[in-house]
Amino acid sequence: MTKKYAQIGEYTPTEAMVAHAARFLSNFNGKKGLIGTGLPLVASQLAKMIYSPDMIIFVETGQADANPQELPISIMDSRITYGSSWQMGDPEGLYPLSRNEIDFGFIGGAQIDKYGNVNSTFIGGDYNKPEKRLAGTAGAVDIGVFAKTTVILMAHQKRRVVDSVDYLTTPGWMVKKWPEGTMVRREELGMQGGPSCFISSLGIMKFNEDDKIMYLDQYFPGVTPEDVKANTGYDIDVSRATEAEPILLDEIRLLREEIDPLNIYKMR
């Protein structure tokens, strides 16, 4: 296959994010993943088509080795049931996580902090009267606690990529030890795993080995490291960043024509 690149402007930042996420999933060909609702479902469909055909998909509504023939609309959709090896219920769908069988979890969210903690519960105001109520824990907690690693996907904006999340839904590298709520390394609470990267609409972020703070690893063509800095709510290190490979015409064509022709996920 000769690589034909798309020009900047021929795709949206969301499509770039999803395409890069699908590429990252090539690290998990033949591995078991628990895929969250929303854009992770879309990216995993693209990955199965070109980067990771032998990736094994589990879903929290009880499917093992799911092979949806078309894009699911929700996290429980008949499209996920048909063609799966096994269909039970939600608890059985999550047990592979708590049994430590899942190699990677793949989630979206609304807010992420410098330690890779993700918020999908509420933003602004108070827990009992939030400015913006979100979906809540769903599989996001379970994936973040139990998967051997997690991949996180969300749009990159200053109010979303922050120093500290308004509510810690999915644990990253530094988590809360109760009852005091002190921030501790996740290993201290006997938790394995931890996020391997955050793929945004601007680039790919990874975590320092020592202090586990998130830094810019790659920025997408058409984006500068300064853009990433300006759209991040903490002082992110961009000194090690390189430019990512451009988006392929094939990736955009598959997303638009094969995977989401009806634009259910509003990527464009």
Added chain:
Amino acid sequence: MKTSKLVNLQEAIQEIRDGDTIFLGGIVEDRRPVAAAMEMVRQQKRNLILLGTCSLSDDILVGGGCIGAYRGCYTSNGAFGISPNMKRAAESGSIVIDDIGHLDLGIALMAAQAGAPFIASKTCIGTDVLNPDYDNLSKVTEIARNQDMLPNKKYILMEDPFFGMGTVQLVPAIKLDICICHVQMVGEEGTVRIDGSLTHDHFAALAANKVIVTAEKVVPESFIRQDPNRNCIPCTSVDMIVELPWGAHPGQVYNYYDMDIPFLQEYANMCSTQEGFIKWADEWIYGIKRHEEYLDKLGASRLEKLRALPPYGYVPRKKGGVK
């Protein structure tokens, strides 16, 4: 002699009392007891404590003013956005919310099913689900008709004494007054068969004091007993049966019908305001007395387009589905 469990929808819903802890089967838009929820709105149930998730059918209950408190793990309608009535209620502070983890929901129902008082997990360790400032369990309990249905603590942390797995939480059993499931098939004596995801139904039904099953089809018990391994809830745990074809519309039922996307989109759009919800409910709930009227209003041609195609269990996009 066996007493018949077959009742009509109005009779079944009359069994629900204000302040009950309730669980609605299925999840997101899949196999949700929507017709049952609409009848609960019509009967003006109040101060119910919703356990589990708050998506399509549950969000209708929130809009209809039936829910006083919610303990659960998911308040979204998937691709159609955050459950609009729940979003509004949460943001105005008019509903008590106590978030719990998804796996914890399942295993806490399993504990109740097994008659165990609690179960140990690591699901929410390190997260704000365990934040004492966000622990609203006592506010939930205040609303309950029977306060003994709720535990006296949200969780207890301890070190794993057996395998040295670090900090674990003890999660109390989730007990239910009422469980309502919408399923594909039920026998005349209450044996339930589900196709597609069992979601939490197979646990919740056994964790509830009273179980109402609405079904696409009621079949002879002898038929459903030809293959007991395929059955998910025993007749002994089911109290009432209602035959209710298309009872999960506008959601989907595996092997029966797919989602009604325009209807779901209209719901999401209209219910972003309370006035919009009332307008929507006037048309689809209050203006209608019986489920058959709802189906007539939708019309046969609309419903026929949603009918699942074998062997898929849904309507594939290439064959005219999901527009």
